[in-house]
Amino acid sequence: MPDLGQRTGGASSDSKLNLLLGIDLEDVRDHIPGGSRYQDRLGFNVERILRFLDDHQTKATFFTVGLVARRLPGLIKTIADEGHELASHSDRHVQLNKLTPEEFSSDLKRSIDALEHVTSDRVSGFRAPTFSLIPSCEWAYDALVDNNLLYSSSVLAAKNPLFGWPGFGTRPRRMRPGLVEIPVSLHRTPLPRVPLLGGVYLRVLPFSLTRISLFRHNRELPVTSYIHPYDIDQDQERFMHPDLDGNHLMNWLMYLNRNKTLVRLSKIIASCRSWRYIDWLDQYSSEIK
Numbered sequence: 137m138p139d140l141g142q143r144t145g146g147a148s149s150d151s152k153l154n155l156l157l158g159i160d161l162e163d164v165r166d167h168i169p170g171g172s173r174y175q176d177r178l179g180f181n182v183e184r185i186l187r188f189l190d191d192h193q194t195k196a197t198f199f200t201v202g203l204v205a206r207r208l209p210g211l212i213k214t215i216a217d218e219g220h221e222l223a224s225h226s227d228r229h230v231q232l233n234k235l236t237p238e239e240f241s242s243d244l245k246r247s248i249d250a251l252e253h254v255t256s257d258r259v260s261g262f263r264a265p266t267f268s269l270i271p272s273c274e275w276a277y278d279a280l281v282d283n284n285l286l287y288s289s290s291v292l293a294a295k296n297p298l299f300g301w302p303g304f305g306t307r308p309r310r311m312r313p314g315l316v317e318i319p320v321s322l323h324r325t326p327l328p329r330v331p332l333l334g335g336v337y338l339r340v341l342p343f344s345l346t347r348i349s350l351f352r353h354n355r356e357l358p359v360t361s362y363i364h365p366y367d368i369d370q371d372q373e374r375f376m377h378p379d380l381d382g383n384h385l386m387n388w389l390m391y392l393n394r395n396k397t398l399v400r401l402s403k404i405i406a407s408c409r410s411w412r413y414i415d416w417l418d419q420y421s422s423e424i425k
């Protein structure tokens with residue numbers, strides 16, 4: 137794999153791309169009818185991710201739903217104890233457009249309380265379920281500020297069948313004083329503008345396209361990423377995943393190439409400089425307008 141940082145300088149102290157490593161930590165069974173009848177594999181998969189990160193001597197940000205933090209406090213404490221960042225992924229993984237500002241505010245607070253109950257670190261970040269922070273939900277930034285958060289990584293700056301904010305642009309942007317949005321990084325190929333290092337896209341698209349987009353990525357901007365624990369699970373039972381409207385082709389893709397997720401991520405980590413989101417923000421916050 138070519139050195140992804142060999143072309144220009146940019147914001148990094150060396151020429152490597154800055155990779156923000158994100159894990160979206162939810163139990164997919166919570167979001168399908170009768171999901172509890174399926175095997176609980178969350179802890180097993182998170183432990184695998186932790187060993188992977190340890191093997192690569194790198195730290196990540198776990199965007200975690202409050203529901204999981206209350207159910208598995210020991211696991212969440214292990215994540216924090218190993219030096220990873222805990223950030224909010226809402227309390228019950230309800231998309232923002234289904235909530236009123238008041239409902240969102242209390243959901244967010246509940247999730248932060250759940251995380252801070254098991255770690256002494258302050259929660260600083262948020263990721264909206266399914267990247268559901270769209271223009272009509274911009275009020276959510278006020279709740280993030282009210283809860284002393286410093287950043288969000290909740291915007292998919294393109295048209296998307298689920299949620300998107302096409303005019304947002306690719307740069308991190310200061311949405312309120314003290315609150316930065318770090319949008320998800322997108323492919324830079326003739327493909328539709330889909331997430332570059334996001335779960336199903338990382339697994340399913342040819343890796344050569346991922347490499348091209350990384351090579352073309354503006355080195356002044358970080359590369360954001362997300363995988364879910366199920367993205368590495370080859371033994372998960374078959375069921376229809378949420379938010380797919382029963383689409384069997386899409387659901388087939390949800391299971392495709394799960395054996396490739398960590399292999400590909402390993403190659404990407406080797407060519408980048410990896411950060412927890414909060415550490416990258418600490419370093420570059422003053423450069424964000």
Ligand SMILES: [Zn+2]
Nearest residue numbers: 160162265266
């Ligand atoms: Zn999620």
